[in-house]
Ligand code: FAD
């Protein structure tokens with residue numbers, strides 16, 4: 450039987466719903482937008498109590514948030530925001546080679562990575578410093594530096610908002626893809642993820658195929674690979690080009706890297722010999738959207754208080770007090786410029802509300 454985190458912990462069963470509250474502190478773009486209501490929950494019991502209240506008070510819609518690092522609000526949120534704070538990291542099984550680690554959906558993702566690194570468990574060290582919470586990881590199958598969540602994913606527990614039941618999802622159930630899962634498609638908006646269980650390795654198999662990691666390890670003078678060395682290299686690379694949301698509001702890559710037919714890639718390459726492309730197992734080629742945007746002369750470009758980041762053109766940033774509509778307008782300019790120059794249509798990676 451699965452016992453929810455905090456089951457034995459004392460907590461209020463009825464968390465407070467704050468009405469007409471700014472979402473600025475609850476998401477990393479730092480945009481000042483109001484929500485009709487916001488409440489935080491630490492357990493399944495609290496979530497259920499909140500859902501009953503939301504129904505009684507006739508909130509028009511619900512939105513679950515973790516760290517708010519992959520969302521853009523373009524208008525006031527006319528519903529109840531539920532901030533997931535379910536805590537807890539537990540080893541649920543182990544054998545000589547592997548360990549199965551279950552984490553509450555509200556656990557900070559990077560804290561889980563550091564927990565694994567410090568215990569000598571391999572598999573998520575390349576995913577160090579990705580902002581946000583564990584529960585959002587499966588939403589878009591988070592990935593970085595040659596590793597995606599799906600490579601260590603075992604299962605997750607989620608609460609069905611309509612049926613009011615807890616459901617367990619296996620790897621196959623999640624239909625993971627590049628920045629994609631069943632929770633962004635067929636089951637969109639239906640489940641609240643409560644916990645995620647990962648299968649980690651006691652004898653780490655390092656994945657340092659991503660060019661930038663190897664270069665960084667050399668620069669750091671690393672002779673022998675360790676989990677600490679790899680995660681430190683990833684942290685250093687990320688800090689060198691990705692903006693810290695505490696300083697400059699953003700939600701990471703605003704667009705996905707587009708995948709095109711090999712023939713389309715070949716014709717782009719004929720015109721632009723330096724185009725960056727990664728051949729995929731299915732014969733398609735993934736293009737580096739940051740390169741495409743930079744070639745359009747947009748790196749560092751500003752539209753009012755919204756901007757294309759000066760060190761990573763795939764990231765849109767808030768230079769002060771931008772609005773969601775301004776960021777959206779900038780994203781449309783970027784899409785139009787890339788389409789006109791390369792004939793490729795960029796798709797948003799960030800969840801726009
Ligand atoms: P939120 O922004 O709170 O939510 C994202 C979506 O998931 C929303 O639709 C929300 O409704 C839904 N959701 C959240 N929690 C739950 C839940 N428990 N149950 C159901 N639905 C839920 N991403 C990468 O993949 N790789 C990167 O390298 C990367 N780098 C980043 C760098 C920076 C500087 C920033 C700001 C972001 C980056 N991201 C990256 C994006 C982001 O960090 C991830 O997508 C992360 O998993 C989002 O977690 P979150 O808790 O902040 O999710």
Ligand code: EPU
Nearest residue numbers: 593594701702704705706725737739740743760761762763
């Ligand atoms: N590039 C440019 N100009 C730019 C940005 C990138 O020419 O302004 C080129 C780089 O030189 C490199 C290539 O594009 O040749 C790829 O760049 P990078 O390694 O920085 O990765 P990315 O493709 O831009 C993706 C993810 C990131 C993830 C990194 C590392 C997506 C949408 N983004 O970015 O994820 O951290 O790889 O694996 O897949 C996120 O999802 O929010 C995110 C930050």
